[in-house]
Amino acid sequence: MILQHIQLSDFRNYTNAQVEFVSGVNAVIGANGQGKTNLAEALGYLSTMKSFRGVPIEAMIRNGTHTAFIRARVLHDDGREILIEARLTNQGRNQVLVNGTKLPKTRDLLGMVRSTVFSPDDLELVKGGPHLRRDFLDDSLVALANKYDALRLEVDRIVRQRNAVLKQSGGRLNNAVTSMLDLWDEKFSDSGTQLGNARSEIVSKLTPFIVHAYEELAQRASNISILYSPDWLKTGLAKCLAEARAEDLRRVTTTVGPHRDDVEILINSLPARTQASQGEQRTMALALRLAVHRFIGESVGETPILILDDVLSELDPDRAKALLNHFPVGQVLITTASELPAEAHITKKVQIQAGTIISSLNPNSN
Numbered sequence: 001m002i003l004q005h006i007q008l009s010d011f012r013n014y015t016n017a018q019v020e021f022v023s024g025v026n027a028v029i030g031a032n033g034q035g036k037t038n039l040a041e042a043l044g045y046l047s048t049m050k051s052f053r054g055v056p057i058e059a060m061i062r063n064g065t066h067t068a069f070i071r072a073r074v075l076h077d078d079g080r081e082i083l084i085e086a087r088l089t090n091q092g093r094n095q096v097l098v099n100g101t102k103l104p105k106t107r108d109l110l111g112m113v114r115s116t117v118f119s120p121d122d123l124e125l126v127k128g129g130p131h132l133r134r135d136f137l138d139d140s141l142v143a144l145a146n147k148y149d150a151l152r153l154e155v156d157r158i159v160r161q162r163n164a165v166l167k168q169s170g171g172r173l174n175n176a177v178t179s180m181l182d183l184w185d186e187k188f189s190d191s192g193t194q195l196g197n198a199r200s201e202i203v204s205k206l207t208p209f210i211v212h213a214y215e216e217l218a219q220r221a222s223n224i225s226i227l228y229s230p231d232w233l234k235t236g237l238a239k240c241l242a243e244a245r246a247e248d249l250r251r252v253t254t255t256v257g258p259h260r261d262d263v264e265i266l267i268n269s270l271p272a273r274t275q276a277s278q279g280e281q282r283t284m285a286l287a288l289r290l291a292v293h294r295f296i297g298e299s300v301g302e303t304p305i306l307i308l309d310d311v312l313s314e315l316d317p318d319r320a321k322a323l324l325n326h327f328p329v330g331q332v333l334i335t336t337a338s339e340l341p342a343e344a345h346i347t348k349k350v351q352i353q354a355g356t357i358i359s360s361l362n363p364n365s366n
């Protein structure tokens with residue numbers, strides 16, 4: 001899949017800007033604070049309907065305005081060209097048009113533009129709290145199939161509702177509270193177990209891709225394990241919820257289930273979160289993204305667009321070279337504050353200054 005054209009209106013620091021991209025490696029060059037990450041974020045939004053910076057939609061609308069537009073033309077591998085217009089607003093509803101037709105639900109856009117984003121913040125995937133790794137798995141599932149978007153939202157909703165019941169109960173069980181909890185526990189066991197099984201399955205499918213990407217970047221054989229095996233999934237969620245009910249009432253929250261899961265990443269038998277070096281952690285973070293990129297590409301039969309935001313500032317020169325030499329096939333957008341080395345084989349250079357495209361060149365064509 002190729003992003004051919006993107007236009008941003010009142011998006012972050014862009015008043016109105018448009019740029020053409022080509023297949024191969026597109027470099028987006030600009031000093032800090034000029035709008036490189038913002039551009040990557042806009043494209044990422046079309047894939048996931050959220051900011052990869054983890055901020056609410058409002059943050060992406062240009063200050064002082066109410067509605068941002070992201071318009072894009074993408075070319076699928078089968079030759080289909082689609083035009084997308086996403087409207088992000090802090091007044092009323094967001095809206096998405098595809099080829100001029102309004103989608104019934106904005107989330108129907110999921111799966112139409114596939115991209116993989118790697119940004120420096122992804123170090124937190126390895127170093128940070130468990131929710132980032134849960135999101136990593138769930139985002140990967142959603143990239144695989146839209147049904148997981150619905151499942152994930154359903155699990156979130158059930159946990160919120162169950163917690164609301166616990167809160168209303170004031171910590172005391174009576175018949176009404178018991179029957180409401182019974183109801184939510186049944187729903188939760190069903191959806192939660194589906195999500196747990198899906199996470200477990202995607203971890204086993206992703207692992208060989210992660211090992212491969214890590215070894216490619218680190219340029220040496222490494223012993224990598226990705227462990228996801230929550231106790232509740234082995235014991236059964238219904239049983240665990242029943243056992244935890246008294247504790248849940250006391251703590252006024254749901255203490256067991258997929259919303260509490262973690263994924264453990266081991267590099268040479270040591271937990272990467274606490275014991276890997278910063279270099280190993282960065283390599284692992286990038287390997288996780290590249291792994292999903294290739295896995296999704298193989299699974300859905302179309303290579304997503306790879307967006308590398310400021311990645312070269314993050315990697316030591318050897319790993320940076322390994323990355324540039326192993327770019328996956330397909331379109332790559334790479335943002336950078338400095339010139340890229342020759343190994344990057346750039347096909348297009350776009351320069352950005354203060355939310356304006358100041359030059360757009362195809363250096364290899366005359």
Ligand SMILES: Nc1ncnc2c1ncn2[C@@H]1O[C@H](COP(=O)(O)OP(=O)(O)O)[C@@H](O)[C@H]1O
Pocket residue numbers: 011012013014030031032033034035036037038039058059060061062063
């Ligand atoms: N909602 C917004 N409205 C206007 N400007 C914004 C908004 N959000 C961020 N910016 C501006 O965007 C700039 C940062 O852009 P960014 O893409 O992160 O830069 P970089 O080129 O370093 O990646 C900052 O100057 C910031 O003030």
Ligand SMILES: [Mg+2]
Pocket residue numbers: 033036037038309310
């Ligand atoms: Mg940036």
